Amino acid sequence: MTTDIVLDAYPTLPETTDPRIPPRRAVVVRDLIERWAHETPEKVFVHFEDNDETWTYRQLRDNIVQTALGLQQIGVRQGDHVLVWLPNCRENLRVFLASNYLGAVYVPINTAYKGSLLAHVIDNADAEIAVVHADLVDRLNEVPLGRLRKLVVVGSPKAADRLETFRYCDALLPRSGRLAAPPRPIEPWDPMSIIYTSGTTGPSKGVLASYLHIFTNAGPESWSMVTSEDRFMVNPPMFHLGGMGVMYVMLVRGASIAFADRFETSRFWESIRRTKCSVVFLLGVMASFLQKQEPRADDADNPLRMVFTVPLVNDVEAFSKRFDVDVYTIFNMTEISTPIVSGRNPTARGTCGKKRDGVEARLVDENDCEVPVGQIGEMILRTDRPWGMNSGYYNNPQATAKAWRNGWFHTGDAFRVDGEGNYYFVDRLKDAIRRRGENISSFEVEADVTAFPAIKEAAAIGVPSELGEDDVMVCLAPVEGATIDPAELIAFLRSRMSHFMIPRYVRVLPELPKTPSAKVMKTQLRQEGVTADTWDREKAGIIVKSDRFAATSTAAGS
Incomplete structure (x- = not known):
């Protein structure tokens, strides 16, 4: 052709002698394409899911x-x-x-x-x-x-x-x-x-x-478990790092991808089997959608060997056993390079993993002073490798300077770390909820709420309380064909979460409002607040008392 x-x-020019910088043939797209076309010309790089066409x-x-x-x-x-x-x-x-x-x-x-x-x-x-x-x-x-x-x-x-x-x-x-x-x-x-x-x-x-940024994002330091023999299912859009970034890192490995136009729960396993994929990312509620499908006798009959779920699924052991896969999780965002990676089938519930080699991470207060282990702070980062994270925000020097102040990249995400080095995402700083003197993670509320079988996805927000600070509100979208009973949800949550986290308000919507990047628009939900169709636990007469043994400063009561 x-x-x-x-x-x-x-x-041609000489390569840099800095050992932190891989050679061009390992990083630069042009060099990679020429390299693999010469070394493995007949190996398949891409399998198109729509018609099973392949390109070597x-x-x-x-x-x-x-x-x-x-x-x-x-x-x-x-x-x-x-x-x-x-x-x-x-x-x-x-x-x-x-x-x-x-x-x-x-x-x-x-x-x-x-x-x-x-x-x-x-x-x-x-x-x-x-x-x-x-x-x-x-x-x-x-x-x-x-x-x-x-x-x-x-x-x-x-x-x-x-x-x-x-x-x-x-x-x-x-x-x-x-x-x-x-x-x-x-x-x-x-x-x-x-x-x-x-x-x-x-x-x-x-x-x-830069090439080094995307290489470091999922290169050998951060995704050592992915090999040249793997085939990665790419179903996130290419305007996301989860789409174009995965394509690139499999090219780096001389591996292969299966290319799909989008994620669909109903045909996910058929696509995995037909394209013989061994690795996939399940972002947001994708893993929850798969878990909430009716179990099938052939659930474990698939070629996947590993699944990245972000966030980590509630029951790693059950997911791993049902689908016969190893489960991993990470923390990442477009600007950074996978600083936190879990081991295989992590047992620490809700963890994002541990800090990988080649990256420095600190949890700090609003003055960039490091907080003690166990306390919540904003995660800030830098890498050992030059150009290993973003090169700034294009044509936006003010945002670049703010994010990179004091020589560290500020993620805007609140975390805590335990004594064993496990990191736990708490919330976006702007999404935190404060109720009766308690700081509440919307992320943790959402994780417990979406464990309720009838709920497809959830957004937890703070709404003004007549007593000052916030009350907890959850906005929910149901699983197709299901009905959400707010009282049943509250009963379900009593044994799963601290009393002060249990929502007062429940609003059920057909779908949650999304940004063009498919993120829930919490700003809109906060602006709408407690609407006429919102269920109020207190008006329903359901009072949640604190556990007398709970280590909390709040008084007993709703």
Whole structure:
């Protein structure tokens, strides 16, 4: 297919002698693609779940070179930003790796963006070329386009106002030509991607990530349990680190992926079996959805050998036994590089794991003073490897300076650590609830509430109390076909959580409101507060007394 494409000689320079920096062939996308196409040409890199098509490493290299030539012919050069607004699909995978093959920066954006949020990320991204699905083009016509000048449309032909428009099949699948080499070698510390955060409390921030950042995120230091023989199911969207990041780290290993467009509970196990995946990430409520399906005789008859669940499932032993998998968990976010990793089938309930080698972690108060073991503090981080975490927020120096103050990256997450080094996520700092002098973790409330069989997902928030501080409210979405009885939920929670954590208010919704990045919009739920359809435990006459042996400073009572 690409036999008529000629590549100019790639420039060479000596590698760095810093032992903390791996060689280019271990980190840089262009070098990795060439390396595996030479060393393991017939090994499968990707299995597409929709039609069982596969690409070997040789085919991957041919496809990426072809699309890189197309990008170059419409003006993409080393260091340029390529805006990509596509669902999970072959074209997205091609443009991702082809952009990096040229030394350009891959900038995927959420397919749910529209209006002012879309205008913000387009303006922030500083891209002149965008690759967009035809179904999304009309949204471009409604917003300012920043520096965008050219548009490549995937799907049925559709032009955008104010942009020179190309069809994907014409522009990015050339049959012949000369691919110019970048002016200099692509280095491990060069920018690889800009990934936008969800922006729950303000405009989305673009996380600038180097190759070394994404490599460190799931490289041998942090994901040592994943090997070159594994196949990883990729079903998170590519505008998330869980999508594009997993693709990259399996490329680093010379391993393989199965590529799905999304997670669906009903067909999850069929997809795993058909694509022969051995590893998968179950994020948020995915693991809960699988647990709440009716048990089947063939639950353990699957090729998975390990599952990452974030957060950790409530009953690790039961999940592991039912599906015959090893369970791991981690703490991570787009800006950092998996600083906390669990061992196999962790027994400490609710843990995120322990600090891995190569990273420093501190729990601090509002003045960056370290708190004692067992007390709650904000997690701040730095790595031994240069460029091992984010390179700042693109075009946002104020947010970068605030996050990186005192030479440490501030996560905005509250944690505690026990005497054995197990870390426990407590809450986002902005989501903490304070009731009658007690600090309550919304995360821990949600973990216990979602153990109730009828509940699909939950959001715990604080709402103003007539006695001062907060009362606990939970907003719930039911499992399909189920009905949530608030009184039954309270009875269920009595033996599971401290009396002061048990919700006073229960609100049931068909679905919880989400950001474009599928995070629950707690800000909206707080603004709506106690609505007319909210159930009030106290008005129902259900009083929760404190355990007389509980180590708490609060008085007995509701």
